[in-house]
Amino acid sequence: MTNFLAYDDVTDLNALIQEGLNAKQNPFADQALGHNKTIGLIFFNSSLRTRMSTQKAAQNLGMNVIMMNVGQDSWGLEMEEGTVMNGDKAEHVKEAAAVVGKYCDIVAVRAFAGLKDREQDYREVVMNQFKKYAGVPIINLESATRHPLQSLADCITIEEFKVRKRPKIVLTWLPHFKPLPQAVANSFCEWINHTDAEFVVTHPEGYDLAPEFVGNARVSYNQNEAFEGADFIYGKNWSSYQHYGQVLTQDPSWMVTMDKMRLTDNGKFMHCLPVRRNMKVTDEVLDSPQSLVIEQAANREWSAQAVLKGVLQSL
Ligand code: SN0
Numbered sequence: 252m253t254n255f256l257a258y259d260d261v262t263d264l265n266a267l268i269q270e271g272l273n274a275k276q277n278p279f280a281d282q283a284l285g286h287n288k289t290i291g292l293i294f295f296n297s298s299l300r301t302r303m304s305t306q307k308a309a310q311n312l313g314m315n316v317i318m319m320n321v322g323q324d325s326w327g328l329e330m331e332e333g334t335v336m337n338g339d340k341a342e343h344v345k346e347a348a349a350v351v352g353k354y355c356d357i358v359a360v361r362a363f364a365g366l367k368d369r370e371q372d373y374r375e376v377v378m379n380q381f382k383k384y385a386g387v388p389i390i391n392l393e394s395a396t397r398h399p400l401q402s403l404a405d406c407i408t409i410e411e412f413k414v415r416k417r418p419k420i421v422l423t424w425l426p427h428f429k430p431l432p433q434a435v436a437n438s439f440c441e442w443i444n445h446t447d448a449e450f451v452v453t454h455p456e457g458y459d460l461a462p463e464f465v466g467n468a469r470v471s472y473n474q475n476e477a478f479e480g481a482d483f484i485y486g487k488n489w490s491s492y493q494h495y496g497q498v499l500t501q502d503p504s505w506m507v508t509m510d511k512m513r514l515t516d517n518g519k520f521m522h523c524l525p526v527r528r529n530m531k532v533t534d535e536v537l538d539s540p541q542s543l544v545i546e547q548a549a550n551r552e553w554s555a556q557a558v559l560k561g562v563l564q565s566l
Contacts (some may be wrong), residue, residue, distance in 0.1 A: 252561035255390045256494070257397050258441045262400045263483055265407065270557035271407045271550065278311045278556070285314035291355035291393070292318045293363040295377070300524060300551045301392050301400065304372045305359060308555035312563060317355065326445035330376050337517030346381045352385035357562055361392035365431040366496030372396065373461070388562045396461075398434045401523050402442035407496050408547045409446075409483060412519055417447050417483035423474055425531035430490035435523050437464040439485060444468060453477035457499045474505060478514040485521045486532055507532040512541055519543045 254260055261267055273280075290309045292302065306316045319325055328347050329340035336343065351358055362377035372395040382389045391399055409418065422439055436452075437460060443450050444466040452460065453471045471477040478484065486507050491497045505531075512518060520532065521541045528534055536542060 252558065253565045254382060254388050255399060255558045255562060256375075256382070256394070257391070257399055258402070258438075258445060260399075264442070264445055267403060267557050267561070268407050268410050269555040270560060271403065272410070274308075274311070274556040274560070275550070275553045281560055282311070282313040284560060285309065285312035287315075288313075288356045288563060288566070289315040289317060289352050289354065290357045290359060290559070292316060293321060293351065293358060293360045293381075293553055294319065294361075294392070295321045296393070298361055298392070300548050301361060304548075304551035305392065305400070305555045305559075307552050308559055311552075311556055312559055314559070314563075321350075326456040330380050333534045344377075345384050348381045348384035349386065352387045355387060356566060357388050357390060357559070358385045359390035359392050360394070362394055364395040364434060364496075366432065366490060369492070388565065390558065390562065393432075393434055394433070396434055396443070397438040398523070399438050399442070400554050400558060401435055401463065402438040402552065403558065404547060404550040405439060405485070405523075406442055406446065406522065407550045407554055408521065408543055410540070411550075412543060413482060415434050415482065417449060417551050419449040419451070419480055420483045421477050421481045421518075422450075422452045422468075422485045422487065423477065423490045423507065424458050424505060425486045425507065426503055426505050427488035427527065427531060428498065428501055431488050431497050433460055433489040433492055436460055436487050436489045436490065439487070440464045440466065440468055451481075455500055455502060455505065457491055457493060458489065459493060460489070475511065475514060478511055478518070481515040481518040483521055484512065484515060484518050486526075487523065489532060503530075506530065507536055509539070510536045512536055512539075517541070524548055
């Protein structure tokens, strides 16, 4: 694996899931692989799990880790080519990515969607500019349209907890007052569409995700109907794709409650975190044995380790 930006960079999903499970069993088996190798973790946005799990995974593999919060610790970075840089961005990504690539063997980048300009977000400007100029492998730590390390952790978690070969998996929209990116939901669709599952996406009208991510998943505007017989309920809020970046409704009836979980077949609740309690999902659900959110977050370490191992092997 030379880059990890999207599902397309994966050659064998089942093998990658197995790598993650192997790392969980034996975290230090590949300590020599990363010896004297350095990863740079570049953050344009906040992070808890991604930052800590990627650092931990790199250390498990014997790597050195350098972190940078762009715009707080470093200069603001200009992404567009050919601009007159007379604004607040003091450095161009052409130099910044090239320089970071001189210090690091792998560069990992988090840059959320701006949610103002759909065309610009879906062009994946930041990831593509780093890929173009860093000269070393790039790992996506959540970009404008995707969060593949999260999706791999989700696949590992589903593999661990599924009770039938072809589980019913439901991605449900949850209410939120802020416009959030579509990245986690997009990626979840992209990855689950490559697994053997009955996959349903449910959300209010106006919240349809980009068709290239939804693929052949069944879409339902009726959450109760979607939940029936589900093995996994994956909750996430996202802002509208059609009315780009807008909050069209905060309808509290979309919050996941115990009554709704009872429609499932003893289904498990999943969420990438951070989650706002009693707005997106009730305390009762999150604190119940049906909630997998902590196991899911723990698996971020093994998802990152499986990917870093694959990239280190390509160096
Ligand atoms: C991010 C998102 O993409 O939705 C990161 C998820 C891993 N989530 C948020 O920004 C939540 C912010 C909030 O105020 O609830």
